[in-house]
Amino acid sequence: MKEGPDIARIAALMGDPARANMLTALMTGKALTATELAAEAGITSQTASSHLAKLDAGGLLRLLKQGRHKYFSLANEDVAQVLEGLMGLAVKTGHLRTRTGPKDEALRKARVCYNHLAGDMGIALFDSFMGRGFLVIEVGVLQLTPRGDDFVQGFGVDVTRLRSQKSPLCKECLDWSARRSHLAGSLGRALLSEIEARGWAKRRADSRVVGFSSRGEQAFQSELIGNCLP
Structure with missing residues (x-):
């Protein structure tokens, strides 16, 4: 199928175990830092940043900035x-x-x-x-x-x-x-x-x-x- 919604891209973003754990952690409705999400996924902060960038680019996350801190939440309901x-x-x-x-x-x-x-x-x-x-x-x-x-x-x-x-x-x-x-x-x-x-x-x-x-x-x-x- 060459036209229509690209569900494969969304599925790939959610399908990685580390990204799935981070997304699930955000189901509480709370905004979490990259460090907190890294702990939820059991990965390093550097690896978490890479995953979060992909989720953000894919439209699945919303980035909130407060001073020097960055928080992530699910993009929407x-x-x-x-x-x-x-x-x-x-x-x-x-x-x-x-x-x-x-x-x-x-x-x-x-x-x-x-x-x-x-x-x-x-x-x-x-x-x-x-x-x-x-x-x-x-x-x-x-x-x-x-x-x-x-x-x-x-x-x-x-x-x-x-x-x-x-x-x-x-x-x-x-x-x-x-x-x-x-x-x-x-x-x-x-x-x-x-x-x-x-x-x-x-x-x-x-x-x-x-x-x-x-x-x-x-x-x-x-x-x-x-x-x-x-």
Whole structure:
């Protein structure tokens, strides 16, 4: 095929083990330095710089400068969604690098997927919103209904401001741990931010795990999920 999207180039950029480890580390949504990413990949800083340059040139990263320091993050949510999909495919086809254990169980329950909530709790939120008619899929596009607009506004999310942004309000993201959908887009990001602002949950510094307190999990279930658990 000589014309059309060059998926081979993107696959090659993501397919190198060191680059894959660095990209996965950025799925927390945090911006990391080249030194931190080198440690995540188990390579030297010089080798990491070469890999990061390739990822940056390929449009997969965003470079942020603060004084003399440089930080890297994923270019956008589309990159995160592709990575999440590849993780799901790896799990489905049995390509696992470690045995499952307690840490994996925590990841399956609740984790951050770039900037929104994933895992069982993210899926429960998506299913609840769909079941209560807050979200609908029309012509293949996920949309927030007027009823859903009222609900999330009442929860503290400024939907009017979100709609004025360039990024999509709602996106469906395939969850690698269950191969079911959770909510991405600016709404998914805003809901996770509000959950954290209320003190219900906190991201763990050393992983993608989102840890809910007992009170926070109860509030999440009563105020966001209701009786629409999957």
